[in-house]
Amino acid sequence: MANVEKDEVSGQHTTGHEWDGIKELNSPLPSWWVWVFYATIIWAIAYWIVYPSIPFGTGYFDGLTDWNAREVHEKQMAKIAQHKEQTWLAQFREASVQKIAKDDELRQYAMKGGEVIFGDNCAPCHGTGGAGNPGFPTLVDDAWIWGGSLKQIKQTVTHGIRNSDAQSRASQMPAFGWMSEKKQNAIAEYVAGLAKGNAPDGAGKKAFETNCATCHGPDGGGMTQMGGPPLNDRIWLCPGRGTCVPEISAKQHVLRQIQNPKHGNMPAWGNRLSDAEIKQVTVWVHAQGGGQ
Amino acid sequence: MSLVNHHAKLEKNAILLMVAIFITVIIGGLVEIMPLFTIKSTIEPVGNVRPYSPLELSGRNIYVREGCYLCHSQMIRPFRSERERYGHYSLAAESMYGHPFQWGSKRTGPDLARVGGKYSDEWHVAHLKDPQSVVPESVMPGYSHLADTRLDYGNIQEHLETLNVVGMPNPKEGVDTMYSQTMVEKAKADLENQARGNNAKGIRSRYPKAVMGDFDGKPKTITEMDAMVAYLQMLGTLVDFTSWEKGLNKTEKQEKLWR
Numbered sequence: 001m002a003n004v005e006k007d008e009v010s011g012q013h014t015t016g017h018e019w020d021g022i023k024e025l026n027s028p029l030p031s032w033w034v035w036v037f038y039a040t041i042i043w044a045i046a047y048w049i050v051y052p053s054i055p056f057g058t059g060y061f062d063g064l065t066d067w068n069a070r071e072v073h074e075k076q077m078a079k080i081a082q083h084k085e086q087t088w089l090a091q092f093r094e095a096s097v098q099k100i101a102k103d104d105e106l107r108q109y110a111m112k113g114g115e116v117i118f119g120d121n122c123a124p125c126h127g128t129g130g131a132g133n134p135g136f137p138t139l140v141d142d143a144w145i146w147g148g149s150l151k152q153i154k155q156t157v158t159h160g161i162r163n164s165d166a167q168s169r170a171s172q173m174p175a176f177g178w179m180s181e182k183k184q185n186a187i188a189e190y191v192a193g194l195a196k197g198n199a200p201d202g203a204g205k206k207a208f209e210t211n212c213a214t215c216h217g218p219d220g221g222g223m224t225q226m227g228g229p230p231l232n233d234r235i236w237l238c239p240g241r242g243t244c245v246p247e248i249s250a251k252q253h254v255l256r257q258i259q260n261p262k263h264g265n266m267p268a269w270g271n272r273l274s275d276a277e278i279k280q281v282t283v284w285v286h287a288q289g290g291g292q
Numbered sequence: 293m294s295l296v297n298h299h300a301k302l303e304k305n306a307i308l309l310m311v312a313i314f315i316t317v318i319i320g321g322l323v324e325i326m327p328l329f330t331i332k333s334t335i336e337p338v339g340n341v342r343p344y345s346p347l348e349l350s351g352r353n354i355y356v357r358e359g360c361y362l363c364h365s366q367m368i369r370p371f372r373s374e375r376e377r378y379g380h381y382s383l384a385a386e387s388m389y390g391h392p393f394q395w396g397s398k399r400t401g402p403d404l405a406r407v408g409g410k411y412s413d414e415w416h417v418a419h420l421k422d423p424q425s426v427v428p429e430s431v432m433p434g435y436s437h438l439a440d441t442r443l444d445y446g447n448i449q450e451h452l453e454t455l456n457v458v459g460m461p462n463p464k465e466g467v468d469t470m471y472s473q474t475m476v477e478k479a480k481a482d483l484e485n486q487a488r489g490n491n492a493k494g495i496r497s498r499y500p501k502a503v504m505g506d507f508d509g510k511p512k513t514i515t516e517m518d519a520m521v522a523y524l525q526m527l528g529t530l531v532d533f534t535s536w537e538k539g540l541n542k543t544e545k546q547e548k549l550w551r
Contacts, residue, residue, distance in 0.1 A: 133418075136415070272409070
């Protein structure tokens with residue numbers, strides 16, 4: 001090396017490189033750094049030995065501890081399941097949803113868990129806190145399409161609406177496009193009036209009573225056993241402008257429904273959520289203001 | 293030290309350094325990648341996993357085209373938090389027919405590995421058109437053009453044939469290609485029928501558990517929305533985890549499962 005010299009101040013040698021009179025010190029790495037570096041190498045070798053690591057042929061070295069991510073996970077899940085079982089789950093499984101709603105302690109567990117389950121699974125359609133969305137019913141009021149008792153809510157959650165589940169709620173509104181345009185218009189006007197409380201008497205009312213009352217009730221109050229939603233309130237899936245089809249009025253929404261009925265559907269949660277989870281979310285939904 | 297002197301030789305010779313780097317990267321690559329091809333437990337065999345139906349495949353292509361994987365993963369890890377939110381952790385075999393797989397690596401939106409069947413078709417359509425209409429706090433952009441664009445499926449048959457060249461074998465159909473000859477021949481008809489909700493029996497005989505249309509409320513036209521929702525509705529629904537035995541005790545159960 002050319003011109004390696006000792007630096008008086010630091011006591012270190014220079015590298016021998018020089019740039020316009022500037023020289024570079026050849027200081028060694030700090031010893032703490034070097035030792036940490038060696039320690040990480042030793043750590044890595046120990047890691048190879050303790051954990052599954054080196055591949056060979058069709059298998060791999062299992063490691064001394066036989067560690068397995070899935071096993072760790074399953075053990076954690078089993079521990080939590082056992083804890084739940086001991087504190088509340090066993091009672092929950094035994095008790096009917098009505099009993100849970102009445103029991104002060106069990107209801108606490110239902111409300112806490114139900115809120116989380118609802119937020120994850122139900123809120124995308126029914127809105128945060130069950131507020132509802134255009135086309136997806138709100139759950140915080142006392143207007144129910146399929147019934148608002150604990151039993152009815154549980155049935156709806158478990159089997160869903162108009163899906164492939166054998167016990168799902170299934171009734172469908174028929175299309176009334178065969179009616180004369182005049183009659184359809186009259187009914188639409190009557191129904192739009194029902195919501196506002198000023199439904200006109202006359203042909204529309206008469207046609208409603210003959211054709212629609214079977215499912216929507218004689219006064220438009222709805223029939224939960226048929227899934228016919230109440231029409232005499234303002235809680236509609238598509239109440240008018242700015243909703244399902246934003247540019248059309250409430251009357252036009254009714255006309256569309258008469259001619260080409262839209263049927264909401266809901267997945268069955270029975271095979272996605274456990275029975276206890278369904279009970280939790282049922283109690284929670286029931287407690288949001290509209291439970292019957 | 294002599295080692296340090298050798299180091300200087302490498303550093304002063306650009307070509308030599310390049311060759312050495314190349315060799316190092318090759319060794320690293322081989323050690324990391326090769327075992328995945330040879331180790332038997334890399335993909336544990338799982339029943340019921342099938343290739344995508346032609347309509348689902350078209351939806352999957354739209355998923356890739358629109359870059360959904362940039363914000364949505366399809367990979368549930370074996371952690372408690374993920375299991376409780378998304379369901380059973382993903383198995384490698386569940387993406388064996390994915391070319392390329394859509395695991396993703398970022399979750400701006402939620403994981404979609406088991407979104408199939410979780411929400412109704414109607415919700416998916418409303419949500420894809422305008423996510424904020426149903427989830428006000430969402431930051432997802434709208435994809436309303438999917439509902440207005442006719443699906444271009446003229447080359448679906450060739451698409452299946454291409455996957456037969458690169459894809460995994462399909463032992464269920466008794467073929468060492470991804471799709472059987474019948475599947476390829478019926479590709480176009482299957483796509484149209486699934487989107488219109490016709491011939492469910494025939495389609496499900498080739499693609500079990502396929503979800504039948506119409507998806508977007510427009511039965512007469514097959515839109516990109518139909519394909520997209522068909523794909524989303526099948527995600528994660530194929531494996532029945534009640535009958536799938538978990539590889540807990542590695543020595544015995546894995547032996548049984550993974551061989």
